[in-house]
Amino acid sequence: MLKGRRILLIVTGGIAAFKSLELVRQIRTAGGEVRAILTKSATEFVTPLSLQALTEDRVYSDIFSLTDESEMGHIQLSRNSDLIVVAPATANFLAKMRLGICDDLASTVVLATDKPVVVAPAMNVRMWDHAATQENIITLKDRNIKFIGPNEGEMACGEYGLGRMSEPTEIVNAIQSILQPNRPLLGKTALVTAGPTREPIDPVRFIANRSSGKQGYSIAEALAAAGAETTLITGPTNLPVPSGMRVLKVETADEMLAHCMESLPVDIAVCAAAVADWKVANKSDQKIKKQKNINCENLSLSQNPDILKTLSNADNNRPDLVIGFAAETEDILHNGIRKQKEKNCDWILANDVAMGTQTFGGDNNTIHFVSKKGTEEWPVMKKEDVAKYLAKKIIDEIGRV
Numbered sequence: 001m002l003k004g005r006r007i008l009l010i011v012t013g014g015i016a017a018f019k020s021l022e023l024v025r026q027i028r029t030a031g032g033e034v035r036a037i038l039t040k041s042a043t044e045f046v047t048p049l050s051l052q053a054l055t056e057d058r059v060y061s062d063i064f065s066l067t068d069e070s071e072m073g074h075i076q077l078s079r080n081s082d083l084i085v086v087a088p089a090t091a092n093f094l095a096k097m098r099l100g101i102c103d104d105l106a107s108t109v110v111l112a113t114d115k116p117v118v119v120a121p122a123m124n125v126r127m128w129d130h131a132a133t134q135e136n137i138i139t140l141k142d143r144n145i146k147f148i149g150p151n152e153g154e155m156a157c158g159e160y161g162l163g164r165m166s167e168p169t170e171i172v173n174a175i176q177s178i179l180q181p182n183r184p185l186l187g188k189t190a191l192v193t194a195g196p197t198r199e200p201i202d203p204v205r206f207i208a209n210r211s212s213g214k215q216g217y218s219i220a221e222a223l224a225a226a227g228a229e230t231t232l233i234t235g236p237t238n239l240p241v242p243s244g245m246r247v248l249k250v251e252t253a254d255e256m257l258a259h260c261m262e263s264l265p266v267d268i269a270v271c272a273a274a275v276a277d278w279k280v281a282n283k284s285d286q287k288i289k290k291q292k293n294i295n296c297e298n299l300s301l302s303q304n305p306d307i308l309k310t311l312s313n314a315d316n317n318r319p320d321l322v323i324g325f326a327a328e329t330e331d332i333l334h335n336g337i338r339k340q341k342e343k344n345c346d347w348i349l350a351n352d353v354a355m356g357t358q359t360f361g362g363d364n365n366t367i368h369f370v371s372k373k374g375t376e377e378w379p380v381m382k383k384e385d386v387a388k389y390l391a392k393k394i395i396d397e398i399g400r401v
Ligand SMILES: Cc1cc2nc3c(=O)[nH]c(=O)nc-3n(C[C@H](O)[C@H](O)[C@H](O)COP(=O)(O)O)c2cc1C
Pocket: 011, 012, 013, 014, 015, 016, 039, 040, 041, 042, 089, 090, 091, 092, 093, 122, 123, 124, 127
């Protein structure tokens, strides 16, 4: 999503500086390159070594370091980047930016740049509310400095209010919308479910399935790359947390449904999770002992909520496009057609998950596509390519909604 894009990250001296480490990880996961500058105060909160390890580059801090100036120079640092992000941005740094004070490397670079500058302020609520800070913000916004946050919430100082730094995901999204302003799903929202669910039998055992989450994660990534503000609701998987989207981790179908409903309204919903059809109605609070010789009759199962059907029939909040998967082991197409009608969703991607197909856990997928208009047979594709193909279909469709 940020492939080949060079982001210059300036970390200033606030308590939220630790979040800049996760920001670096997310920018790099999205394909971007990061070069970091720390103010002197920032080095009290994060070490240059941590940033150096995460950026896999040296970290800049001192404007009067001869090597900095001979090898790179403050002008080059700005020239060699596509965008500058200040995260966290202290009240002090915003004040310096407004006045054009350049008494260290970080402030000199932001004065010397003609690249887009994004700031993610973080400070105590009173510092944020102070007339001086508010005036600085108005002036900086007038100069086209893009502000992300701050968010409202509990602060490290124990107070509550506006001043928390935006989450790295929000900052990555903002960077993407500046660097790729013409993405086709910008302004749209998407919800994707992925992975298996786990239905507890007792505190240590559960019912689950073989879903790896790969297909759902790829779809969430393809939609986010196309500009949709994406929420991924995922059951337990071994996949790395993707960047540029909100990720909510759940275990059970009930939790997945609750997060789906909380995420509404959205424009697009893709239910790719392999949600367990049943849960254990009489789950035990204590570990069931082996000697009790449990047999199937002791386990009573009840039906789980039908997330796809619930979203497809959500009264006021029905997404414009509701897409489901049908994991089948026989009569794939007919089961897909039946499922699409039964659930009242717009599209079904039916796939063969029989033993030996390697669909669950594997890298490829063969899709039988079902819509209200008819069916299509897609060739065998890598799951990433299925995701991109689906995203393209969504882009074509959503333009007409
Ligand atoms: C423990 C501690 C936490 C601080 N947290 C913040 C903060 O979250 N936001 C802020 O604007 N200043 C904060 N400050 C004050 C800044 O560190 C101080 O204004 C400093 O001069 C900022 O320098 P810089 O803008 O060059 O990084 C904090 C100071 C201390 C000692």
